[in-house]
C-alpha cells in the first residue's frame with residue numbers, strides 16, 4: 001500500500017460561517033493504481049487532493065504516506081506561465097529546486113517525447129490548443145518524478161473529442177510510467193475509462209459512498225465506450241451518485 005487516508009474530516013472556518021467539507025473519509029491507494037474520485041460539485045474532491053498534497057491540513061484524521069512522499073499536481077486550469085515557452089514551463093519545478101539547466105532540459109525533452117510535443121518545445125502557451133496545454137501541464141507535473149500524480153478535473157474544460165483523445169493518451173502514459181494517479185472528475189464515463197478503482201463521494205459533507213473496482217484490461221481504447229461491460233459500470237456508478245437527491 002502506498003497511501004492511506006484515514007477518517008479525514010475537514011471543516012473550513014471563515015468569519016461568517018463554518019463549512020464542513022469532508023466527514024470521515026477513508027480509502028487506500030496501492031502503488032500503480034489509477035484511482036478516480038467522482039462526486040457532486042462542492043462535495044470536497046479538490047479538498048481531498050489538497051490534503052494529500054499537503055497544501056492544507058485536515059481537521060480530523062490522518063494520512064499515512066511514505067516519508068519522502070512527493071506529488072505532481074495537475075490543476076483544472078493549466079496554469080502555464082505565458083512568458084515561458086513549453087520547455088521552460090516543463091522545467092519550472094526543477095528550477096525551483098535548483099537543478100542544473102542542462103540536466104533539467106534533458107529530462108524535459110524525454111517527457112515532451114512522451115506527451116508527443118517534441119516539436120513544440122520553443123512554442124509559447126498562447127500558440128497551443130487547450131489539449132496541448134494540459135499535456136504540457138502533465139509533463140511539468142511528472143518532471144520531479146513524483147510517486148503520485150494528482151489530477152483535478154484536468155480535462156474538464158476541453159471539448160469531447162479532445163478529452164477522449166487525451167484520455168487515451170493518459171492511459172498510455174499511466175501504463176508506460178507505472179505511476180500512481182489520483183484523478184478527480186465529474187465525468188463518470190471518463191472515470192471508468194481511465195481507472196482500476198473509482199471512489200464515489202456523497203453530497204457535502206463528502207463521505208465515501210462506495211469504492212468500485214473496474215475490472216477491465218489495463219489498455220483502454222475508444223471501442224470500450226460502446227461495450228456492454230463499460231456501460232453497465234457507468235450506470236452502476238450513476239445510481240450511486242446523489243446528483244438529484246434533495247435533502
Ligand SMILES: Nc1ncnc2c1ncn2[C@@H]1O[C@H](COP(=O)(O)OP(=O)(O)OP(=O)(O)O)[C@@H](O)[C@H]1O
Pocket residue numbers: 012013014019020021039040041042043044045046047048204
Ligand atoms: N478555502 C475555503 N474556505 C471556505 N470554504 C471552502 C474553501 N475551499 C472549499 N470550500 C468549501 O468546501 C466545500 C468543498 O469544496 P471543494 O472545492 O473541495 O469541492 P469539489 O468537490 O472539488 O467541488 P467542484 O466539483 O465544484 O470542484 C465547498 O462547499 C466549498 O465551498
Ligand SMILES: [Mg+2]
Pocket residue numbers: 045046047152
Ligand atoms: Mg474541485
